[in-house]
Amino acid sequence: MEYEVVIGLETHAELSTLTKLFCGCSTKFGVEPNTQVCPVCLGMPGVLPVMNKKAFEYSLKSALALHCEINKFTNFDRKSYYYPDLPKNYQISQNYYNLGVNGYMTIEVNGSTKKIRIHNVHLEEEAGKLIHPEEIGTNYSLVDFNRAGVPLLEIVSYPDMRGVDEVDSYMQTLRKILLYMDVSDCKMQEGSLRFEASISLREKGSDKLGNRVEIKNLNSMKAVIKAIEYEVGRQSKLLDRGETVARETRLWDAVTERSERMRSKEEAQDYRYFPEPDLLPVLIDEKWLHEIKGTIPELPLDRKLRFVEVFKLSDYDSGILTEEKVFADFFEECVKILNRPKAISNWIINDLLREVKDRKLDIHNLPIKPKQLASLIEIIEKGTISSTIAKEVFSEMIQSGKNPHAIIEEKKLAQISDESLIESIIEKVIATNPEAIEDYKKGKKNALSFLMGQVMKETKGKANPKIVNELLKGKVGV
DSSP states (O other): OOEEEEEEEEEEEEOOOSBOSSSOOBOOTTOOTTOSOOTTTTTOTTOOOOOOHHHHHHHHHHHHHTTOEEOSEEOOEEEOOOOTTSTTSSEEEOSSSOSEEEEEEEEEETTEEEEEEEEEEEEEEOOOEEEOOOSTTOOOOEEEOTTTTOEEEEEEEOSOBOSHHHHHHHHHHHHHHHHHHTSOOOOGGGTSEEEEEEEEEEETTOOSOOOOEEEEOOOSHHHHHHHHHHHHHHHHHHHHTTOOOOOEEEEEETTTTEEEEEEEOOOGGGGOOEEOTTSOOEEOOHHHHHHHHTTOOOOHHHHHHHHHHHHOOOHHHHHHHTSSHHHHHHHHHHHHHSOOHHHHHHHIIIIIHHHHHHHTOOGGGOSSOHHHHHHHHHHHHTTSSOHHHHHHHHHHHHHHOOOHHHHHHHHTOOOBOOHHHHHHHHHHHHHHOHHHHHHHHTTOTHHHHHHHHHHHHHTTTOBOHHHHHHHHHHHHTO
16 A cells, blocks of 8 residues: 655754743753752742743744744643653643744745645743763663753644655754744754654545654754654554554654654643643734844745845855855855855855865854955956965965955965966976977877966966966967
């Protein structure tokens, strides 16, 4: 039997606020365990939470960017569920009046676009972190409450994805949107961005959904894809044997690359949600909504399409440039200074990105400015230096932060365009390489390239290639 895979994702993104959702404790990552806690986030008796306005605004901004309908009246609810690393023994979340509902996000898959519907966007508090010692014979776990209470944005999609290509595009697109808006750092290695996949299979052509299985413990996008592929295979085998797929939650084991049963899947009523008595509802007026809308930047896909249309760049180049907001911004600043979009795009994609990767540079603190790259391209176009020398100058710019003019002057890298000087060098090269001339006369065209290379070697790459080529052809009788 042929099956259709049906996939939905829950995304958890820790918000980039300086303090926690309901108290003033720091959200800084990587400090000593249990040093960023207070009576509020430790759930001590008698304490009262106070909502972090910035976290709420980040959540509202995200819901708007995902085209959600905004609930003008929203409040928090208690989710009665035991988390060993959340000391209150309940979680403050949203259930009855989610911040945003019925949104969508457009993804690109294999050259076409598709809308993935967003069921809801809501704000909740993060749990702490359990640490399980790996020493043989240990039978205990440690708990770090530093993360407990960090603001957590949850984005729940509808089951609109039909394969791992769509899932991968959804994850990448959502990550870029959150980064563009600067609401989350999305560092999966630090747990600030996590995905949970719900997978079910149904007979191809059927409208009836199969029993869904939720997969947790997915710490990378690669793990999400592997878990889905494994789960599709596992469920297919069960259905082929006439068995029923249990509706359950499973954990992904990255070592064995298998999913293991965790528990039967809960229904919403199992959490016994009720309105959080210690927090007032939030009323969102039009003025506040308008202010938040004004902070949303042009989002990645829109920016990519504009780069193709306005700057006449290829779909590929536009995709690379808009992958990170910092590079898209850098590109546009360069174009404002020098209207050479294709040349600027080539330098960013082929040279700047390579230097960033090789030198492990912080992309948010680049050692060169748009004005410097624009100046370098202008110098090349004027014929002051060759494209080969320009690579050397660019590398030095990254290393020292100096302007290209200063580097060219210091290292005496200006291009030689004196025809009489170049002609004398050509004559010297011809005199010392008679065999190359003979080869050329016998029809070996690469002999001319060899002679050209020798001239450039004699001038340490400084000779104007166009002048060298013309004079050389004249000397060998082309």
